[in-house]
Amino acid sequence: MNKYTVINPHEPFRVLNTHVHNIDGIAKVTGRATYTFDVKLPGMLYGKILRSPYPHAKIIKIDFSKAMEIPGVIAVVTGKDTLGVKQGIWRRYKDLCDEQILPVDKVRYIGEPVAAVAAVTEEIAEKALDYIEVEYEELPATFEPLDAIKKDAPEIHEGFERNINVTRHIEWGEVEEAFEEAEYIREDWFKCGGQAHMCMETRAAVSSYTPEGKITIYSSNQSPYYMQGLMAGVLGMREGDIRVLSQYVGGGFGGKFELDGAIFCSAILSMKTFKPVKICYTREEDFIATKRRTPMFYYTRTGVKKDGTFCAREAKVFTNGGAYTGMGATALYLTGFFHSFPYRWKGYRYDGYRVYTNTLPSTSMRGFGAPQAMWCSEQQIEWIAADLGLDPIEMRRKNSHYEGYVVPGQATIASCGIDQCYDEIRTWIKSKGKLPKDRSIGISACGFMSGGIFNWFDSPYSFSSAVVTVNNDGTVELHVGAQEIGQGSNTTMAIICAEALGVKVGDVKVHSGDTDHCPADLGAWGSRQTLMAGNATKMAAEDAKKQLLEFAYAQSGLNIVYDLDIKDSWVHAIARPERGETFEALVKRATRGKDGQRIVGRGYYTPHRKGMISPAYSYMLQGVEVEIDEETGKIRLLDSMTAHDCGQPINHLGLMGQLEGAFSMAAGYGYLEYMPFEDGKMMNPNLVDYKMIRSTEMPPANIAEIDTYEPEGPYGAKEAGEGLTNPTAAAIGNAIFHRFGVQMKECPVRPEMIVNALKEKAEKDKEAKKK
Amino acid sequence: MEKKLITLIVNDIEYELYINPKTLLVEAIRDHIGLTGTKRGCETVSCGACTVMIDDMAVKSCSVLAIQVDGRRITTSEGLEKNGVLAPIQKAFLDEGSYQCGFCTSGMLMSSEAFLKETKKPTEEQIKEAIEGNICRCTGYNSIVRAIAAVAKGKYAEVKS
């Protein structure tokens, strides 16, 4: 069904990149995995949230006395029950900490929580919502960034003139001079839609506050450490008195590493009632009241030479920030940076502006601003190639990054396999031969980061840490803060630990998702865990191995020039592998040697002096074969090929799953997941009207794995799975362009947009013929 | 509303429930019997996370009332294994990596199992259609289709001694 080829395969490893089962498999395929959604504690109450019906309004009064009279209702909380702390994940920049979650003074978007109820059953809690009386004073609202920056627009956050929340500016080279050198200049305006994370598990939390002043929070989230830190801030508690548990998480995709109403309201209710309180969002709540991918308005002007050499680009972007900052500041930065990828520009300038509006706040979502950036960049580049009569693959190739290239002032590219990606895609396209009339192929290139160097969370801890403890029977406990959200991080860490220590994956038990027992880690976002937590894990395993081998060397009597190693749980001299002892035997000796103490290895990683964005970048090129019905505009994806460089793959099954899964989400962004808002209200907050790609719509996902070696990554590894959410929308757009010659400026592309574009083109052609 | 006494045979075990007639089957399974493998992902019978088998038919358990299946045999993901031995479809899911976050997995397994019982030599198209009612946000479906195809081909057939 799918074709999988490997280019430049490295020497095979024992464990790395072999067909290892996901280590959480048994729990997940037998229904044993307990998600926050499933958690039930003794005496637990159920919480429901009352939400604002207005996009912008002052909260004058909240009277919940009638709700309290309903039998079974235990407590109601409002902003008045909180410390009123304005929190945000960009802790280092206090201005951007702007969200109270349960606001005290005013609401800024439809769906914002205003009160929460805890009751004996979910049904009673739901009923009680109707009995909470809220008096609002409606305020004028503004919904689009280009309206919100007008002089007379209503002020959404005090002190933010013209509702400009954040600005970001990236520049290198002499841009005006570079434009002078260009022989062909094109400028285009684009509109990029939002997208819902649509995790299968909606936002959920169970909080339990006890009389000793400690709180335990079960939460479906991507970073227990961030949750712990943020909750400490809003509750006025010490981090150490807060325990966050997230053993099984039903998807995150960038939407679950900030505080949300489920965590916050369940905690406040628990603090009032001294009982565990569970809040699970309905699917509708998950659509209307959790943050979404950032919608963007892009202006991009690109100058090239007639032979296709890239000279200059300037981009100006407005993003619809919605009501709060969230992670939108980072998305604003990354979109501007990846809009230059994967090409060399003599002069590049990006001005980005994030604007508050009275709509659903926008934040990070897999790709983090890069899918939007590529929608614009990769289509415009395709149109430039067409305008100049150049081969789009060769034009891209000659301008691409290469190993050793320095993006001026921004990044050093230490590994880059994109050149071979172009070869693979060309081969694939050639193999298709002449396509039938109603089919076309579109391609798109991109690159992505492997974790960010930023510490806007202001953490004092290493970005990733790991502890490896070796038991007397040779089994290994690996404690990591890296969070498993389905991407396979537990398995990846177990693989790295097993490879580094020389044992079998089955002997490694991974502990994660518990702040009481696991080290701090920034969590699963920005594609950071394979590189950062992987490095920490490798370091810890190597530390443990070194300590163990000391005992082996002591007993070995080996000449100083010989080395010992451990492979497949067999301790041996590398020169004479047949002679040795079992790992277990060595461990027993070492433990006795250490006075009965288990061998413990520690590892950690924080990027230092690695440029402005990331220590390493993955690269990819994707081709999509598309069939479009000319009459209805309906798109069908028939085939795809992705050539991908993630350095050294670690978790083979995980990698394939990530590539295929990213494609499905990215395709949704390209032509399915339309999220219209009218006057601040989401028009399709359910799975009937919000179109999710189904099994029958997913094409084959052929993969060409281009192996390179990234010096900064564990065993040479880089990210896989977020970068691939970047190219697909543009690839689909380019397929549309090659089929019909129409240029789609807005994504997701709906059928009626194609029909209208064809109509317009037909009229234009008619006009042109008349002349 | 007066509660009703019903019997559900879930994974070969008889459960007697005394429940409000409004109770959905998914609620009876998750909250009353306490089997949380079956999940819920929506309120509009759209996502398939709650899929179980009623006799051998795949059904979204959020779309039926518990009282409607009084006395019927229901299979959930917890019932696929027998004495600690995984069913072929479960083994196939492990081999193909047909799950990531795992939240859709129980429903996906039940749709797959019901389909395999019904269709012996399926085409790829038929397999895809069988799980069309189950949304997966993580995998992109292809690995699930591979797993079902492998079982259908007999890869996990028990070797008879």
Added chain:
Amino acid sequence: MSEQQKKPIICPVCGKKAKTGSAIDCARHMFGTGDKPHRQWVDANVKDQGESFIDLLIEQATTPGNRSYVLLAECIEKAVKDAEGK
């Protein structure tokens, strides 16, 4: 431009030398920092041209080219020159 080497511009608000020390780099630095003192300085110095910090920022965002930065750079050069002259 005089035959002498152009002296690097020091930001009149915070005393920083931005990047190469050109007036344009200083203008970018002022927009990029965007804090109260810088905004107030810009507002005061572009007022007679009928502009303001926020107007220039929005113009930079909504029109091609670099007019806002160039305008501010010219103001900065003039202010620095006037200060030296005093």
